[in-house]
Amino acid sequence: MSEHKLGSEMRPLRVAIIGSGPSGFYAAGALQNAEIKASIDMYDRLPTPFGLVRGGVAPDHQKIKNVTRKYEKIASDSCFRFFGNVCLGQDVQVCDLQAHYDHIIYAVGNESDRKMGVEGENLQGVFSATEFVGWYNGHPDFRDRKFNLSEASRVAVVGNGNVAMDVARVIARAPSELASTDIAAHALSELTASAVKEVLLLGRRGPAQAAFSPSEIKEIGNLESADLVIPEDIMNLDDVTTNWLENYASRDALKNVAYLKQKATEGEGNNERKITCHFLASPTSFEGENGRVTAIKLVANELYADERGTPRPRATETTWLEPVDLVFKAIGYRGVEIPGVPYHKEWGTIPNIDGRVTEYENEKTIPGQYVVGWAKRGPTGLIGTNKADSESTVRAMLEDISGQTVDASDTKSPEAALKMLQNYGIDVVTLDDWHRLDQDEIQRGESVGKIREKYTCIDEMMAAIRRLRN
């Protein structure tokens, strides 16, 4: 019986990538650049590709979205197919994929959010940043959220990372500056009617430990529509921080402190709208009336150095209430469990060793299953961070197939995989379908002076795709 080398022209490595965000595309690109032949099918549960670049990157950060041009180039390879509108765990199962592919790469990101675990977290008006970001970006999962910004005067954003910056900035920015972007139409109209006068930015540690990038806090500081207000006592850094800044801090931390100190000298400014930073403050509960949030109870923290010298927050006895109409928790994303795929219950990731998926219980590697991106390492890093991370998982895949051969009678093929999806009655969105929808969205945008008017509902996307096919 004849055999073919796995990854050869005669028998390309058949790979299913689940998820079409940055980490999935970087994995596809790494396979294309490898010295093997791979035939790649990229699946997404949505009809549209690009994951967080479409559904997460803020509409006023269009330059970042240009990275999709690189992904389109990867997608244009003749051995690459996009299969949108196919949900793993619902429309197809892991065993279906195993029948048609040698390797599965999970590039599913983190679709949910961390919980704070404090009282009142379920009150109306307390949202995760995930919901708000998805809503303004027209993600179908979140298009129906109601934030009632027109009835809110004071909102709190919990967290000091770049997602908190995005949320605060989009709320504080003049809607006219968002009007020509690809922001969802429903979000633009709600933001235009917004009555928000103050955004409280709550960091549980000090200004030196804030997770935001220097460029992101500066962008907020430069907004024309709002003033960034920094407490004057920022000048008096505690001893733990001073020591940490001198010995351990990153360049970003030093830049942030220098910027915030300078900003603190500028006072409150003349804008009606303020973004007020509160450092060393943790929510201990959300207070409400008639089921709706009305205030946050905060505790003042002090910092102590842990065994590695890292400043950590510790609650003091000082507490106070801040009246608020809305809360956005921007304290980090978290992966969701997919039926049939191992799940790390504590971390919300897919358990793995160097990208090779393992059982959760016993860390035993599962052959043929790999993971990249936030699903692999948790919700950290910028879009570009995923490139090296995906390349390292692909290196593990290549090591694993080294010297492997496949019987020539093996039935895994691109045709058989497509046939399986058709047999299940799935209306698969192809790359051509996406390109037609893409052009349609751009044309819809042109007619209203925007760079794109997104479809925000899967049924509408599919109806448009079916219309455009004819």
Ligand code: NAP
């Ligand atoms: P992040 O950078 O990890 O920030 C999370 C923030 O939440 C930190 O300030 C953290 O404080 C705080 N936090 C965590 N648990 C908390 C709790 N129980 N109570 C109060 N505060 C709590 O996460 P992210 O903002 O979600 O961003 C995720 C990744 O995407 C990051 O790498 C980010 O840089 C990236 N991103 C980049 C951009 C951009 O470049 N424009 C935009 C969005 C996101 P501690 O530091 O004390 O833990």
